[in-house]
Amino acid sequence: MKSAQEDEYLEFVAARAKVLYRSAYALAAGDTHLAEDLVQETLSRVYVHWSRVAGADSPAAYAQTVLVRTFLSLRRRRSTGERPIGNVPDSPESGPDAALRITLLAALGQLPPRDRAVLLLRYWEGHSIEETAQMLRLSSSAVRSQGTRALGRLRALLGDSLSDLVPQ
Helix, strand or coil: CCHHHHHHHHHHHHHHHHHHHHHHHHHCCCCHHHHHHHHHHHHHHHHHCHHHHHCCCCHHHHHHHHHHHHHHHHHHCHHHCCCCCCCCCCCCCCCCCHHHHHHHHHHHHCCCHHHHHHHHHHHHCCCCHHHHHHHHCCCHHHHHHHHHHHHHHHHHHHCCHHHHHCCC
């Protein structure tokens, strides 16, 4: 890669790495190590194709799409069947919504990967139905129906536990 392209790539990484990590963290249901691996894999794939990515309409959307597809392909592999017994945070959570976030991430972790991806793209990232469909290679109606079912599953998993955590 030429020096000018390399500088452009490094600027892109500096601007987008935190956003990609937040998305990966939500997809990984709070698993920081998996989130870091997903971001690293995404950025390496973007680097390999940087000349094409830089010329795209939205390199940020391209990277987001690569992140989601990397997550989904990782979930399909059998070699990733290991699950940690406990999740000990590196530092204590702070703020009034820490319990709410932990509860939501735990519930998201129980959803199938594609449901998690739809919820992340539609409600966390705020993408339109059409953008989400394009990123996941689904039809718009599939995104709508899968989103509705995923929200229903999430509500069923959470039950009344959210009402105890949300300030009135």
